[in-house]
Every structure is written in structure tokens, then in C-alpha cells.
Amino acid sequence: MNLKTLVWRELAERPSAMLTSTLMILLGVTALVAIRHVTVFSEREVGQQLQSLGANVLVLPKEATLQDYYSADLTERTLPESHVASILLENLPGVERLSPKLCVSAKVADRDVTLTGILPQSEFQAKAVWQSVSLFSNKHEGCKKAACGPKTYDAAPETLASERTIDQLKGNEAVIGADVAEFSALKPGQSIKMFGEKLQVLAVLPRTGTVDDSRVFAHLHTVQRLTNAGEVVNAIEVMGCCEDAAGGLVPKLAELLPDAKVVTISQVVSTQVGINRLMSQMSLFVLAILVIVGGASVASTISSNVRERRREVGTLMALGATPSLVTRMFLLKAWTLGIVGAVGGSVLGLIVAMVLGSQWAGVAVTPLPGLIALSIGVALVITTLAALWPARSAAKLDPCCCFQEI
Amino acid sequence: MFHLQDITKVYRRRQQEVVAFKASSLDIGLGEYVAVVGPSGSGKTTLLSMLGGMLSPDTGKVWFEGESLYDLSITARTRRRREQIGFVFQTFNLVPYLTALENVQVPLFLNGVSKSEQRDRAVSLLEQVGLGNRIEHKPSELSTGQQQRVALARTLANNPRLILADEPTGNLDPDSREAVLSMFDKFVSEGRTIVMVTHDPGAAARASRQLRLNDGMLVSSEESQNVTGAKPAKAA
Numbered sequence: 001m002n003l004k005t006l007v008w009r010e011l012a013e014r015p016s017a018m019l020t021s022t023l024m025i026l027l028g029v030t031a032l033v034a035i036r037h038v039t040v041f042s043e044r045e046v047g048q049q050l051q052s053l054g055a056n057v058l059v060l061p062k063e064a065t066l067q068d069y070y071s072a073d074l075t076e077r078t079l080p081e082s083h084v085a086s087i088l089l090e091n092l093p094g095v096e097r098l099s100p101k102l103c104v105s106a107k108v109a110d111r112d113v114t115l116t117g118i119l120p121q122s123e124f125q126a127k128a129v130w131q132s133v134s135l136f137s138n139k140h141e142g143c144k145k146a147a148c149g150p151k152t153y154d155a156a157p158e159t160l161a162s163e164r165t166i167d168q169l170k171g172n173e174a175v176i177g178a179d180v181a182e183f184s185a186l187k188p189g190q191s192i193k194m195f196g197e198k199l200q201v202l203a204v205l206p207r208t209g210t211v212d213d214s215r216v217f218a219h220l221h222t223v224q225r226l227t228n229a230g231e232v233v234n235a236i237e238v239m240g241c242c243e244d245a246a247g248g249l250v251p252k253l254a255e256l257l258p259d260a261k262v263v264t265i266s267q268v269v270s271t272q273v274g275i276n277r278l279m280s281q282m283s284l285f286v287l288a289i290l291v292i293v294g295g296a297s298v299a300s301t302i303s304s305n306v307r308e309r310r311r312e313v314g315t316l317m318a319l320g321a322t323p324s325l326v327t328r329m330f331l332l333k334a335w336t337l338g339i340v341g342a343v344g345g346s347v348l349g350l351i352v353a354m355v356l357g358s359q360w361a362g363v364a365v366t367p368l369p370g371l372i373a374l375s376i377g378v379a380l381v382i383t384t385l386a387a388l389w390p391a392r393s394a395a396k397l398d399p400c401c402c403f404q405e406i
Numbered sequence: 407m408f409h410l411q412d413i414t415k416v417y418r419r420r421q422q423e424v425v426a427f428k429a430s431s432l433d434i435g436l437g438e439y440v441a442v443v444g445p446s447g448s449g450k451t452t453l454l455s456m457l458g459g460m461l462s463p464d465t466g467k468v469w470f471e472g473e474s475l476y477d478l479s480i481t482a483r484t485r486r487r488r489e490q491i492g493f494v495f496q497t498f499n500l501v502p503y504l505t506a507l508e509n510v511q512v513p514l515f516l517n518g519v520s521k522s523e524q525r526d527r528a529v530s531l532l533e534q535v536g537l538g539n540r541i542e543h544k545p546s547e548l549s550t551g552q553q554q555r556v557a558l559a560r561t562l563a564n565n566p567r568l569i570l571a572d573e574p575t576g577n578l579d580p581d582s583r584e585a586v587l588s589m590f591d592k593f594v595s596e597g598r599t600i601v602m603v604t605h606d607p608g609a610a611a612r613a614s615r616q617l618r619l620n621d622g623m624l625v626s627s628e629e630s631q632n633v634t635g636a637k638p639a640k641a642a
Contacts (some may be wrong), residue, residue, distance in 0.1 A: 001511035001524055006504075013503035273515040318460060319560075320488025320516040322481055399460040402499055403451045403572050 003325070017305065018220065018333075023339045024297040025379050028290030029345025030352060033375050036288060037353035039279040040371065041363040046272050047065045052363050059083065059236040060261045072321075076104075078232035081220075083257050088124060092252050097121060099165045099237040102220055104227045106194055109184040114215045115194055115221025115231075118160075120169040131143050156202035160217060164237055168331035176219040178207035192216065195226040275361075291382055292404070294341075298386035302334055306394040313394055315404030323395035334387030335380060342379035346372045407568065407599050408434040408457060412466035415452050415622075425622040426452040427463075432617075434601060436567075437596045441613035442603045446560025450603040451572060451621040457601055458491055458570050459483040488517050492561035494602075496573035498553045500545040506532060506556045507541040513563040532560035535589070557563060558589055569593060571602040575609050588614055 011018060061077035084100045102117035157175050160166045166175065169329075174192055176184075182194065182203040191198040199218055207213055224231060240249055253262045306313070315327055350367055357365035415556055417424045427449035434440055434457075455461035456468055459475050466519050468475045471490075475483060481530045492513075493499075500509045510528035519527070532541050535555040537548075552575070558616040561569060565571040571590070590600055594614075604610050618626040 001508055001515040001521070003515075005503075005508070006512075006515075009503045009508070143489040261493070311499065312501060315493075315501075316512070316516070317484070317489065318458065318493045319513045320484055320564075322484050325516070400451070402493070402495060403455065 002338075003329060003332060004287060007329060007336060009334065015177055018301060018337050019295040021294070021301040022337050022344075025290070025294045025338060025341025025383065026348065027343040028286065028294045029342050029375050030349040031286045032283060032290060032378075033346050033349025033372060034352040034356070035237035035279055035283040036375075037350065037359045037365050037368060038361050038363065038373055039276055040368060041353075041357060041365045042272065042361045043276050044281070045361075045363045046276065056264070057238040057240065057253060057258060058261075058263050059238060059253060060263065061086075061234070062259060062261050064234070064261060070400070078229070078234055078339040079236065079257075081224075081231040081233050083260065084119070084233065084236055086256060087236065087253065090252075091130055092249060092256075094240045094249055097163075097165050097239040099239070100123060100220060100233040101235045101237065102223050102227075102229060102233045103235075104223065104229070106216065108180055108194075108216065110193065111180075111183050112214070113180055114211065114217045114219050115223055115227075118166060118169065118217050119220045122167050122169045128381050158205060159368040160203075161205040161208050161212065166237060169202065169217075171219045171222045172199055173202040173219070175203045175205060176201055177205050177213040177215045179213040180216055182197055190284060194218065197222075197226055259324050287378070290379070294379070295382045295386040298334055298337060298383045299390060301337070301389045301391075302330055305333065306330065306397075309394075310397055310401050313397050316401045317397070317399035318402045326395040326397075327391045330391035331384065331387055334383045334391070338380045338383030339376070341383075345379070346375055349375075371397050407438070407471060408432070409469040410456075410466065411469065413456065414462065415449075415456065415463045423520045425449075427456070427619075427622045429594075429624045432627075434599065436599055437594065437597050438599050439590070439612070440601045440617060441610035441615070442617045442619065443605070443607075443610050444603060444619035444625075447621075448619040450619055452622070453548045453617075453619070454570050454572055454603050455599065457568075458493065459487050483497055488513065489564060490565070490567050492566035492569045494554075494557060494561050494569060494571035494574045495507040496576040498503060498545070498550075498557040498577075500553055500560075502545050503621065504630045505542050505544055506537060506559075508549065508557055509545070510563055513560060517564050527563065528559070531562055532556070533563075535559045548554075549582075550577055550584065551579060554578060554582060554586055558586065564594075567598055569590040569598055569600045571600060571604075573605065575604065575606050583609070 031292060059079065061079050064077045081100060084098055087095065087098060098118050098119075100117075104115050104117075106113050106115040155163070155167045157166055157169070160175055169175070174194070176186060176192065180186070181201075186192055186201050186204070188203055190201050192201055193199075199222070201218075204215075205212065205333070218397050238249060238253065250262050250264055253260075313321075313390065315325065317323075349366075350372070353365045357363050410429055413427060413432070413497060414425070417426050417584065441455060444450055452461065456463055457470075458579050459468075459478075461472070462476045467477075470486065473486075475486070478486070479539060500506075501512065504512070507525070507528050510531055511524040514524040514527060529538070529541060529604055535558055537555055537559070540548060540552060540556075543552075545556070548556065554577075558583040571588075574586055574590070583606075591603070591612065594600055600613070602613060610616050614629065616626075616628055618628075619625060
């Protein structure tokens with residue numbers, strides 16, 4: 001016999017009396033763990049998206065929207081290609097790469113595709129040498145990037161999918177998206193006919209799940225020539241060296257190109273960031289609910305347990321139980337409720353997050369041990385604080401109540 | 407063993423004062439078998455509580471084994487109770503969700519006895535009270551007489567020198583009553599002191615001394631005619 005046995009025997013004998021409190025804690029912790037897990041992984045996802053895009057800044061026609069850009073629906077709105085040269089010559093701090101794009105609708109194997117003209121990075125290098133400027137070597141203040149300067153521009157064409165730029169692309173070459181390759185059954189080395197001209201497929205991009213899968217990328221000047229668009233582009237993607245560069249670039253670009261709209265990519269994910277912020281605040285709300293409802297429930301349960309067991313407590317005190325032992329007895333009971341509720345809630349919350357996280361937020365959730373430990377810790381602190389007063393009042397019970405008849 | 411000096415205990419309820427117990431002097435000797443009798447509300451349980459170190463008097467001192475009980479800290483008083491005093495209750499006060507064995511183990515656990523020793527001693531005590539075959543039974547699975555015997559085994563767990571009993575036969579059938587009183591006789595013959603509150607004249611008659619209370623006052627203290635217990639030793 002010890003204190004644990006004494007407490008456990010009672011809980012095992014009368015579990016229903018404690019069920020409500022345990023359920024309250026369990027539900028609170030479930031909600032907390034589920035929301036926090038989904039929030040954390042959603043934030044990570046957004047971070048990764050931003051990271052994969054680099055510290056991008058978009059230069060768009062004034063009347064274009066981000067939605068137009070992401071749906072590649074920019075055919076009616078253009079910017080002069082000379083803006084690219086303007087940015088290049090300005091050698092703005094933090095700019096690492098530029099990617100001008102011209103998008104036009106086209107058909108491949110009777111399917112709608114977007115023919116996108118891009119300028120390979122090697123041509124920027126040639127232009128820089130020709131114009132005697134140092135290409136993309138101007139670090140911004142506080143730059144975290146270790147190296148900045150001359151590059152070799154010999155990366156594989158498939159990197160276009162992740163890097164947003166291509167190093168080498170000839171005028172008669174094309175890089176096709178995964179969907180285009182699939183429905184047209186095209187492979188590298190074969191030809192694709194665009195606007196009556198055959199272009200050799202240089203590479204097939206890996207699937208990205210974006211509009212890029214249904215694009216055919218060709219040299220910008222080839223697209224301009226084939227579509228008679230003139231020396232225009234629909235958008236200029238500006239890749240900064242790191243995330244901190246974007247903030248400084250936007251006003252400088254806006255000043256440099258007053259007829260264009262300059263936006264940061266982070267605005268694209270602003271909705272998701274907003275949802276994440278809402279979920280983060282929601283988790284604080286759930287924590288407050290857990291504190292209030294869970295705490296009140298534990299306090300009520302332990303208080304009622306003390307009232308029911310007055311005679312038993314009196315008897316234990318008559319038999320030699322000290323007030324501190326009586327306090328510990330009720331606290332141990334509360335901790336047991338707290339641990340069962342918190343551990344059960346953590347497991348349940350994790351399952352909910354793993355199942356619903358992918359469905360609701362589109363993120364894959366894996367357990368975060370630190371978060372689970374923190375939730376259990378919070379639940380235990382709440383149960384301790386809630387049970388402290390009734391436990392201390394039990395310790396102050398008059399032991400003489402053991403003599404009173406029922 | 408006990409010396410009560412100028413004791414007063416007053417209960418205050420709704421601006422009214424009720425004298426629960428008052429005695430200028432009372433001695434209870436080592437090995438005495440004392441029955442406390444009197445009508446309901448006469449202060450019997452108040453006296454028992456004060457002797458048990460659970461209710462401090464408003465005035466006066468309760469000397470126990472030469473120490474002023476209520477000048478000790480709560481912890482020290484609890485230790486005296488745990489090590490030297492055993493309680494017997496009218497309704498047994500067994501913990502309902504513990505087995506007979508575990509109920510007897512409770513005072514041993516409170517006294518810091520190791521688990522294995524707890525079990526050995528509890529089994530031995532339950533065998534002594536004739537319940538060796540009922541150790542895993544819960545109180546609800548035992549008759550009232552058996553429950554009181556479990557309670558007696560629990561009382562003896564820490565081998566107390568003093569037993570304070572509150573109506574120990576009040577809820578028992580005649581056979582169980584006789585069994586309990588026989589055990590009390592045995593306890594006294596082993597040198598223990600018993601102070602028993604009772605309404606049962608037959609039980610009181612088996613004590614070596616009867617203290618009669620009325621309205622909180624000690625009205626008489628007389629030797630029983632039918633003494634079965636040991637002679638009182640000199641009061642401490």
C-alpha cells in the first residue's frame with residue numbers, strides 16, 4: 001500500500017466520477033494539439049514555398065493582378081522588354097537573377113497550353129559583358145548569402161521547375177511541362193510544332209502541380225517573333241539573393257519602373273499566412289477554453305470528491321495521515337486525471353491533425369514531440385492549479401468528522 | 407497516561423455558546439479500561455477527540471505521556487496518534503474501495519512500514535481476528551461483524567498503547583458485540599489502555615472505570631463492579 005495505490009484504487013472503483021474532467025481536458029488538449037500541429041506545418045509549408053520561390057519580386061503591367069500572373073492569363077497586358085535592361089543596368093542590391101516572361105495561348109495536340117517565352121541567364125551574362133556592368137554582384141545590406149558574384153550558367157534545363165530560370169536555351173529549343181509531355185507523348189530530342197515552327201524539346205520538367213505543367217517554355221525572342229508581339233514581356237520575375245532582399249527591392253523597382261506594378265511573392269501566400277495567423281490565435285483561444293473549462297471542471301470534481309470523502313479523510317487523519325499527505329493525495333488524483341486527459345488528447349489531437357491536416361490545409365503532419373510535451377505540461381499545470389485549493393481544503397478538514405455517523 | 411487539567415471546550419453556533427466538555431481534572435492511567443457514558447450530546451465524542459489529539463480545548467492542557475498534547479506541532483501530534491493510538495469507530499470507517507488487507511495496511515503505510523512488511527503484518531492481524539480467508543474481500547462483501555473485526559485489525563496495525571473506541575458495538579449483532587468486547591478484554595490484558603465511548607450499559611460494565619458525562623460535565627467517575635480488565639496503573 002502506498003499513496004499511488006490508494007488513489008488508483010479509488011479512481012478504478014469510481015471512474016465515472018472523474019470522467020467529465022478527464023473528458024474536458026482530453027477535448028481541450030485534442031483541439032490544442034490538432035490546431036497547433038496543423039498551424040505549425042502550414043507555416044512551414046508557406047515558408048518552404050517562399051524559400052523555393054526565392055525572395056521573388058514580380059514586375060507586372062499596372063492593370064495585371066497576381067491572379068492573372070498565376071493563371072498565366074497575361075496575354076492582353078504587357079511591359080516593354082527594355083525594363084529588363086533597366087533593372088540589369090541599375091545593378092540593384094540583392095538582385096540575383098531576372099526572368100522576363102511572355103505568355104501566349106497555344107495548342108498542342110488539340111489541347112490548350114501556354115507558350116511562355118523566357119530569357120536564359122547566359123544571355124544576361126553576355127549582355128552584362130557587352131555593357132561592361134558587373135552582373136548581379138551588388139549585395140544588399142545585411143545579406144545572409146555567403147557568395148555572390150560570377151556564375152557559370154550551366155545548370156540542367158530541368159532546374160527551371162525549381163529555380164524559375166534556365167541557364168541555357170537556344171532560339172529553336174523548348175522545354176515542356178509534365179502535362180504537355182504526357183498528352184503529346186513528347187520526349188527530349190523530339191520536335192514540337194508551335195505557331196508553324198518546329199522547336200526541339202530540350203527537356204521535360206518534373207511535375208510541379210502548378211500551371212507550369214501545361215506550359216511550353218521557349219526563348220523569349222522566339223515567342224515574340226512567332227506571335228508578332230514585339231519587344232514586350234508580360235512579367236519580369238526578380239529573384240533576390242535571400243528573403244530579406246525583397247523588402248528593399250520593391251520600392252527601388254517601383255521608383256525605377258513607375259509604369260509597372262511591383263509586388264512581392266509573399267503577397268501570393270498572404271491568404272495562407274492569414275489563415276495560419278487565425279489558427280494560431282485560435283489555438284490561444286482553445287488554450288483559454290482549456291484553462292477555464294478544464295480547470296473549472298477539475299476544481300469542481302476534486303472539490304466534490306473532497307466533500308464526498310470528508311469522513312474518509314478524517315479517518316485517514318485519525319490513523320495518522322498528515323495534512324501534506326492529504327494534499328498530495330488529492331493532487332495526485334488531479335494529476336492522474338490531467339495525465340490521462342493530456343496523453344489521450346495528444347494522441348487524439350495528433351490523429352486528427354494527421355488525418356484532417358492534409359484534407360483541410362493540404363499539409364502533411366508528423367508528430368512534434370516538443371509541442372506534445374508542452375501541451376501535456378500545460379494540462380498538468382492547469383490541473384495542479386485547479387486542484388490546489390480543494391486539496392488544501394481537504395488537508396484542513398477537521399479529523400473529528402471521522403466520529404460522526406453517516 | 408492522560409492528565410486533563412482545567413479543560414473547557416465550547417462550541418459556538420449562531421451566537422450561542424454550548425459547553426461541550428468541561429473538567430477541572432481527569433486522569434486516565436496506563437492499562438486502564440475506561441468507559442465513557444452519558445446521553446447524546448453530553449460531550450463523550452468531544453472528550454474522545456481531545457484525547458486523540460484531534461480537537462484542541464479552549465482552555466487547559468491535555469497531558470499525554472508527560473507531554474502537553476496541544477503544545478506539540480500538528481505533525482508531532484499526528485505522529486503520536488499514528489504510533490501510539492488506535493481508533494475504533496461505530497461505523498467501522500473502512501475505506502470502501504480497498505480490500506480488508508489493504509484497509510489494515512493503511513496505518514502501516516502511513517507509519518512508513520515497507521510494503522512487504524505491511525502485507526505480512528496485515529495478514530497476521532487478519533488471521534488473529536479470524537478473517538485470514540477474507541483478506542481480498544472488500545467491506546461491502548463482509549458482514550458488519552466481519553467489518554468491525556477488520557477495523558480492529560487495522561486498529562492494532564501499529565501496535566498502539568492506547569485504543570480510543572467510539573461506540574464500537576453500536577452497530578453489531580449480539581455475537582459480534584461479544585466478539586469485539588472479548589477482544590477489548592484481551593487488549594487490556596496485554597497492557598493496552600482503552601477509552602471507549604458507549605451507550606451500551608453491558609459494554610460499559612466490562613470496563614474498569616466508568617466516566618459519566620452530562621451536558622459536557624464530568625458528573626461521576628466510578629470503578630465498575632464487574633471488572634474484567636487489568637487494574638489501572640499510576641496516571642502519567
